[in-house]
Amino acid sequence: MESNGDMLDCLIVGGGPAGLTTGLYLARFKRRFLIVDSGTPRAAWIPTSHNIPMFADGISGKDLLGRARANLEQYGKCIRAGRVTGLSKQPDRFIAMVEDDEGGTSQISARRVVLATGAVDIEPDLPDVPNAVQRGLVRYCPICDGFESRDRKIAVIAYGAHGIGEAVFIARTYSDDVTLLTLGQPLELNADQWSKLDEHGIKVVETPVQSLDMENDRISALHSGGKEHRFDVLYSALGLKYRSDLALALGAEHDATGSLTVDSHCQTSVKGLYAAGDIVRGLDQIVVGMGHAAHAATHIHNHCELPTEDEPGGA
Template identity: 85%
Template sequence: MAANGDILDCLIVGGGPAGLTTALYLARFKRRFAVVDSGSPRASWIPTSHNIPVFAEGISGKDILARARTNLDQYGDCILPGMVTGLRKQPDRFIALLEDNSSSTRQIAARRVVLATGAVDVEPDLPNVPNAVQRGLVRYCPICDGYESRDRKIAVIGYGAHGIGEAVFIARTYSRDVTLLTLGQHLELNPEQQGRLDEHGIKVVEAPVESLAMENDRISAVNLAGKEYRFDVLYSALGLKYRSDLAIALGAEHDPSGSLIVDSHCQTTVKGLYAAGDIVRGLDQIVVGMGHAAVAATHIHNHCELPTEDEPGGA
């Protein structure tokens, strides 16, 4: 990390798996960098992931983060608690406004920036059960843990094309007993969508949730329109809110949902501004985010002393 007032080679915004992997690569490239971590990574919600190849027994999100931090610690202290509340681009640098946990603010200058700020799941509106996804009562990633739910009674909370797609994915991959709960939203189906639901035997319940039954720290039953439905597992398919405001404010290209569009080096359309992890359009998986991080960090290392196209002599 650079001394106070110096220009960093790179500022990493976000302390989840993608941000910490970016930091590890830059540390081993002997670059000057810092990680700003607000302390709320989405990965910490994961009870157990079986999609990290070297952990056959599975590993929790909190353990992934702890191990990544321990690994990074051997290269020095580089993590700054707080939040980047603003980001400006100058010809040869970015200026980030950092607000720390005591609400003090200061500026950090860096030649390059990696945004690894991730996304937040839209929580289902369930009676008397706030933050059900964050608390692990409702799951959010059938790619990560659908295999452990195979052949069980599964409910998918969602509506529209995304909800239908998630229900079909689970039904064709893991279970033939899938119900789509729309939480009171009317589901407008075209013939193709109806055909997909019928093909996989997916039931649709449009009634709002009236109450829930809890059993051993899990949702065991859902009451809709006076009828009780019992499920083994509930998944949310309500989508994500991408933490991409800093990039969008600088004019970075993004899709309608707010996820960022990057090139083959994980660089956004704002030169010198990179993105890694869930904030990038594509598959939301930890190993994918780590791959983004490796690609971005290596490109930054190879081009750190070179001007961007916004600078004199840049290309």
């Protein structure tokens, strides 16, 4: 719903669940908007999720995205393939530099912007297995599918204290057979942290992984320090790289990891700039991102013609 040369009501950066939901709301508010999508949503990696309401048999990330996109496109053409490479703020608008798939560039002006660019999981360094998370060999969300892994042998990959929280979460919720793998990195913990691992019976393997066994498109065993370790499920708890560079360049407030802090309307500290989905500090869940989208889109609709407090006459 991009107008010919006119300023948009809103530009949405990112075509994952949060971005598509923002678009759906704005379409139904009859707003002029455009989604610029690079085609790399984190949700596409989900093999099957069972904790999205109304999908009792589970749904894959790709199927969910396909349905959301088809739903939105009933309201008209509103998605452009491309990448926003720069974002600047003027008194009454944002200017986005967009690069298309052929390398061409263009500018888009919008009164408001929603960043739904998400995050990328840091991949574990496993021998001869690149992109293990993206290929579905290693999972990344026990909240999403831990129930299906209950009472099984589970390994959590983490290089330090970061993985303790996830290992404990799994041990206290789903399984009493949990192992923390550091892939050769030293596990530097204090006495309280070691005590927490002991309390939940979490085993630790710090030796490097020399080789892997594959079975039915999954990792079935890791050979480490001369021993074989067999698991039913592997989770990675190595953290995320947040795609928040556009917001950080504008001075938006964020935490130490780069995830953005927002108000109750999902507006960042840069007035007129909103964020939704995994890029926002907090729980990384699809339904949460959709909630962000609903808040942001409704606030944008209600305030779109009004100047922001950064503009002359703004509140």
